[in-house]
Amino acid sequence: MADRAKIVVIGGGVAGLEVATGLGREGSAETVLADRSLSHVWKPMLHTFAAGTARPDRQKVGFFAQAKRTGFRFQPGTLVAVDRAARTVSLVVEDAESHPPVELAYDLLILAIGSRANDFGTPGVAEHCFTIDDLTEAEGFHGTLRRHLLRALQAQEGLSIAIVGGGATGVELAAELKHAIDLLARYGSPDLPRRLRLFLIESGPRLLPAFPERVSAAAARTLAELGVEVRTGAMVTGADPAGFSLKDGGRVEAALKVWAAGVKAPEVLSTIDGLERGRTGGLVVGPDLRTTRDPAILALGDCASQTDPGSGRPVPATAQAAHQQAQHLVPALRRNLAAGDLAGPLPAFRYRERGAIVSLADFNGWGTLGRYTFGGGRLNGLSARLAHDLLYRQHQLGLFGPGLALATWAADGLDQAVSPPVRLD
Ligand SMILES: Cc1cc2nc3c(=O)[nH]c(=O)nc-3n(C[C@H](O)[C@H](O)[C@H](O)COP(=O)(O)OP(=O)(O)OC[C@H]3O[C@@H](n4cnc5c(N)ncnc54)[C@H](O)[C@@H]3O)c2cc1C
Known part of the structure; x- marks a missing residue:
């Protein structure tokens, strides 16, 4: 049997975990996800964990368990170098400083390592x-x-x-x-x-x-x-x-x-020789999400700098854009894998503006959809808060499939009912 194509995804956030899950389920490539952390959380919830109004333990998705469930391999480690000529990445594994970095070879590298303040x-x-x-x-x-x-x-x-x-x-x-x-x-x-x-x-x-x-x-x-x-x-x-x-x-x-x-892109991207970088340090990608100077490297989410071919404007650094890019890429790569042509052309990604939402805890919230603005006031603010929640629920649906997603939502509801609304422990 011919060797399976090696796809390495670095960063298991909104975009990376959706891609690794989608490719893992497909199974015809050897998909490895690497992340410096052992679990994924939905980044737009971080402020609620910081304030103590939500508990992260229920919202974490362990990478090892997700890998087992959906068919990719998880490799813990922080990306420290990419050797484009040898097509390898080097990862440093926490608590293992005395060990040499782990090296992974790739046919296709997908960088999805997010951004920082x-x-x-x-x-x-x-x-x-x-x-x-x-x-x-x-x-x-x-x-x-x-x-x-x-x-x-x-x-x-x-x-x-x-x-x-x-x-x-x-x-x-x-x-x-x-x-x-x-x-x-x-x-x-x-x-x-x-x-x-x-x-x-x-x-x-x-x-x-x-x-x-x-x-x-x-x-x-x-x-x-x-x-x-x-x-x-x-x-x-x-x-x-x-x-x-x-x-x-x-x-x-x-x-x-x-x-x-x-926001700015993680520093490690500046160490990858020869790739084009945007204003905030993100890797410049074309409409097909491939980096402009190396078609074997793709970038998604906040660490990518992309101009939407439809509007001519930059694709925003949001969970919404990261999710859309992942949802666009998975079926396109699956088609290429089925055709035995991983390096084949990928269709152009078009960002669909689904509006922006801002939610002020239980107090208020607003959303925009084109020129239409909704929300405002405690009651109407609820619609914006529900819309805020919807994107997260879609993400969970993609990760878990309908059965497990439903069970997770029910467990979240029960947990909210029995837990104090704010933690001081
Ligand atoms: C408090 C807060 C609220 C937000 N609210 C919203 C919102 O309401 N709506 C919205 O659309 N967007 C929101 N955002 C923005 C949104 O969270 C990001 O745009 C989105 O998470 C980007 O997804 P990503 O996949 O690119 O990166 P991330 O989801 O950030 O994932 C990056 C992953 O890469 C890993 N990683 C990073 N560096 C390395 C490395 N060197 N080696 C290995 N792994 C690495 C990280 O551990 C992480 O798992 C919010 C952001 C914050 C901080």
Whole structure:
């Protein structure tokens, strides 16, 4: 029997895990997924894990179990190098530093390693701010938040938190933190919300620049009503242990500081010789998702820089785009595999704008669909929150298939019913 084609997928996030699962089920290629973590979580939920309003253990998908279930092989490890000439990747396995890197050979390499917050070189941010780019960071923030909250609860102290970045991530995190504090106040400390100062700092003139002005204004109003101190037009020039310095000479004092502004591609991509990179460091890919200078390497999701051939605009760095790219690629690769031509042409990917959603915990939410905007207010906000949830449920359906997905949703419902709405453990 001829050797099976080797497809290596690096990064088991929204895009990578969907691709590995789809190819694993097909079975005609030898598909290996590598990730620096042992489990997948849906990145758009990270702010809820950070605030403590959702529990990650129920939402994690273990890579080894998913691999066994769907027919790919999982290799733990962090990508440290790609040798394009030899068609191999090198991975460093955590807790095995004394061992040499693991090398994997590929016929086709699919890079889907996501993105990180971009501090634009602002002094002090790396040392003093949290970023919430993966589960470890979300858990790290939650651990520190928990210590501060316990002090606030026990010693009747105040607590100040500042978030930089008024995009959807910063806005959603601010609302989620406020929601968590309100819930915790029910545990015998009704004045806790009054001792919290929560700042949201944005350098641009308005929050949520990707949304219509009406939504930006309504979100700013909702946050102000919740007691969040929103500073727009405020450029952060530095971070230190006590807070942020602003360009206009002002200060925002905060014990807990989160940087949620901008995105950039992981550094390791810059070490791959000869590939074209975009403005934020992502690999430039053509309409077929192949990198422009090496057809044996594809890039998907946040780490890819792609111009949508339909609109001529950049494909956004969102879970929605990552999911669509994965759903486009799997059947196309399956067709090529069936034809015995892995290197054969791939159809052009067209991004379908399904609208943007922003959800302010239980307080409010909005969605846009073309020129149509929906949501606004507690009741209508629910429609936006449900739409927010829908993309995650579609992702789970793709990973688990209908039976297991239904069981998972039922288990989530039961878990929500029996668990406290906020965790302080
Ligand atoms: C708090 C928050 C809220 C968000 N909300 C939304 C939303 O509401 N809607 C929306 O559409 N988008 C949202 N996003 C953006 C969305 O999460 C990303 O666009 C999406 O996750 C990108 O998918 P991806 O597959 O490219 O990367 P990811 O899902 O980030 O996955 C990357 C994977 O690569 C792995 N990895 C990284 N580096 C390496 C390495 N060197 N070696 C091996 N493995 C590696 C990681 O462990 C991870 O598993 C949000 C993001 C955040 C942070």
